[in-house]
Amino acid sequence: MAGRNRDTSPPDGESQEAHDRVQGDGSPGDVLGGGPGGVFQGDASGERAQDDGPGEDPQGGGSGGGARGSGWGGFLGRRLLGTAVVVVLVSVGVFCLLYLAPGSVQQTLLGTRPATPETVAAIQARYHLDEPLPVQYLTWLGGVLRGDLGVSIRTGSPVADMIGERLPLTLALTGYGTLLAVLVGVPLGIAGAVRRGRATDRFVVTAGVVGLSAPPFAVGLLLLVVFAAWLGWFPVYGTGEGLVDRIWHLTLPAAALAVGAIGMLVRFSRAALIRELDQDYVVFARARGLGGAGALAYALRNSLVPILTAAGLVVTGMLAGTVLVEVTFALPGLGSLLVDSVTFKDVPVVQALALLLTLLIAAVNLLVDVGYSLADPRVRLGGRTS
């Protein structure tokens, strides 16, 4: 019997457990401190509590009743303000970096051909390149505040149209990749935790390390060779038309993106679950006669916060990292647009993309924070911890 109990606490568990602790406490904790958790941790520090009086908070939504309502309103308000500050800083930074980057728009437009001074002057005037840098920035900012993202220098198309055409694909690819990663990574992590120290566990951990270290474009090519060229199950490239065809076309790229994410989710979920399984309440639950599945369910719910954190990181990582996979599978997403535009110094497009990615990442972090409060009742956004 004792032997069986070691299932969750193996004899050689000490060293491994210590290792797991470092991982479990370290990585997600760091992320909580620096990333999505930062804001709500600040919220919980009492300053918010003073506003909790009914009806005092103008952002409380007028319900008059809610400590919770005012908490949410304040939380969202501050979150929006913070995001706005970040967006402005990012846009100034990107603008300056593009200005400093080597190359010049008029020469890129004209290539290695001869350029007459008149043509160079005409191009500079057309794209306001002859104006001082702050004026160029303010011209751009003024347009954005009026809802005009401008026109791409490289293609002549309105920036909003270009992004609108590509955003759905990148979102679909990221969503599909995350789904694959969660559906594979979390169960594998759970399996590893439950079978800690056994062959299954070692397999899961090894697979996680391999997944984490495999570069997405190499995985993409490998998948292409096996599943597209050799087995012929999937198309080699392209986006497909219609929902089913689209899913069929996006499966290999999403899988290539998911491989690294799976590695990350395996490590996070395994470490988190192992820590929870060692908690007193699990032992107590078992002592009460609760079955293994019930106890596992308790432990799982309590390990959701680090898993959610990892999932948030996976989504934001994929948003930023689709470019290599897009090139391999010839997909017209935001990543390839960003690369083309950065090397061209196509300022309006790069600025709009930086803006969009900042907002998307802020939104993902917000969702993760909301997820925390749903997963763990102790977490109150903008309110108290109980």
Add this chain to the structure above:
Amino acid sequence: MAGLPDVALTRRSLLRSLAVVGGLAAVPGLAACGTSASPAPASGKAEVLRVALPSSIGSLDASKEAGIMNYVVALLCQEALVGVGQDGSLTPALAESWERKDPKTYVYKVRSGVTFADGTPLTADDVVASLDLHAKKGSTSAYAYAYANVDTIKADGSTVTITLKEPDASFAWTPSPGTLQITSRKFVETTGENIGTPAGKILGTGPYRVTEFAPDSHVTLERNDTWWGGKAPYRQIRLDFVPEESTRLLAMRGGSVDVALNVPAEQIDQWKAITGVEVRTASDRSLVTLAFNTAKKPWNDLHVRKAVAHAVDREGIVRSVLRGHGQVALTVPDPAQWGGVLDEAQVKDLYGRIPQYGFDLAKAKEELSFSSVPNGFSDVLTYPSSGPQLGRAALTLAENLRTIGITLEVKEIPLEQWIAELGKHDSGVYLGWYFATTGDPSEYVQQLLNGAYAGENGSNIAEYANAEVTGLLDDAKKSTDDAARGKLLGDALVRAAADVPYQPLWWGEAATAFGPKVGTTEFGPYFFVAPWATKLTPRS
């Protein structure tokens, strides 16, 4: 005790989780079975041609972004006043005939009975509107340089008369597809800034018209049944942008592509190994050359330039870096570019007279010892990231130069930065990489050697200003007699080679793969400077 059922349960939960994984893997499998029942979407129908291009285009309008692939797409839909024959000479296109009335006046007779893809007839006024896009004051077109010498453009009935400010024999090439695509005045006025974008597209008189343009993904063309040149063989052409070369190879192997452009030299054998695939190579009229900045120390010393020229193993580079898919460049223009000016024998004779600096490290060392820097020096050579073969060639040069005491640091930089550095003229040595827009031999001879183009933003990146050479080249511009012009250009090349402002390395070749269902009888350097898809024939 309560822990008893743990093992069984965890095993079950493990199985459950594995089932999730298994189920996931099964879903795409099922999907694949469902779709693989229908024939491969690619080349299943013979009337659709599928083409894989190695890079995307940002604009359909080649005058906004004059890359090679922009022309490959645009010239299926748009034509110029004159075309280029397979021998590199000018042929009638939208102009039935043309004449040079005097050294400054060109008269074109616009072909009658031609309609645009939107059904409107082509008029001389449309031609003027198309020319004005590049010739009018303040034009931001990339072709503007070719029209800088234009004084007036006038339409009269069905003729268009172009008057130049100064005589220039090369202007005959300006209304060819390299620097002109004809569109309609109405289209220019209604579409304006949107020409070339996915919304505005392009309008022309060619055998195809654009129905869809998705940057970084594809362009779809439909046949224009009213084309004056006859009926094109394919109802639809789909050009996919597939940047990753391995992906293109797999696509051809899987039969989802009929034609693939720019097969990399190191992959040609793999492509040829696919059953039924034919790989054709031809000169792409490109030149890769070392350029020495004659206005900058120590490169202003002729001995230094000769030493470095002798240290380049051009045969070795063509053999190992290009795997034989290129030609050692003896001078600036590719032999294929003399069409209509010099015949083959004359070109051979001329190229035999141009002084060459062959690979000889002993001579290189000797030349360096005569120079102002007998013990060597160090400098930096940059190359664009889109040309890895340039980088490998530069590395072999750097290796050879080390043995004679010159340290050359080879650096890869983004294409855009490389272009900007070419324009600045403040490096000592460059790798120039040029693709000819026209079939005119004087194009890059003038741009690289004429002293008028020295100075910042000029095309003469060696800052080479020799009065004699410039005089010969200026005379060539004024000459209206092709034979005399050929002689002047040849003399300029021979004279300039003695000063070694450039050490030409190679003339490039491009390989195009044709899948089992497609063939072509004619293939050459000018294949893609025309509505090329009309020259393809379905094979079975």
